[in-house]
Amino acid sequence: MTKTTIEMEKAALILKLLGDKTRLTMVKLLENNDCCVCEFVEIFQASQPSISQHLRKLRDVGLVKEDRRGQWIFYSINKNHEYFPFVEQILGQLPDQEDKLKELEKNGTRITCC
Template sequence: MIQTAIEMDKAAVIMKLLGDKTRLTIMKLLENNDCCVCEFVEIFQTSQPAISQHLRKLRDVGVVKEERRGQWIFYSINIENEFYPFIEQILAQLPNQDERLIALEKNGTRITCC
């Protein structure tokens, strides 16, 4: 696979976006899982509007996509986004966060909205 360089200003936008610990953790969680807002609320112990704001910023740049399933919206990484190869390299350097979702499953709160 040929890796093309990302422009400096675009890289700065992505770095600023992922410079927030919550958004960075969301991206790492989405690396292997589709998640609903309610799961992030549970994981981060914060309000639904705060989580929705983080997801909106990620969605506005196109690095996450949403899919409606019934009345719920699930988020996933948009691997077709032009920045995905850059983001993929960043995420590869971070510790796995799946234990957060496993903890939700054990508590019976993995998908509280569904």
């Protein structure tokens, strides 16, 4: 695997974005799952506008992408982003967050919008 060098400014921006626990957890969840805003609202017990703002910040730098499915928008990590290998190294150091999605499934609130 070729080692990608990342500009200091871009690295600082990405680290600043991921320095927020909510956004960091979102990106970790998106590493292996597509998620809808409503799922994040349930997981973080936060307002839809707050969750959307977090996702917009991640989308604006290209780390997260949107996929419209009918009237719903699902988010996923952009594994084609030039700095994904940098982000992937960070995510590899973090604990699994799958229990949050399993809890939604258990409560019957996984993808409630669909």
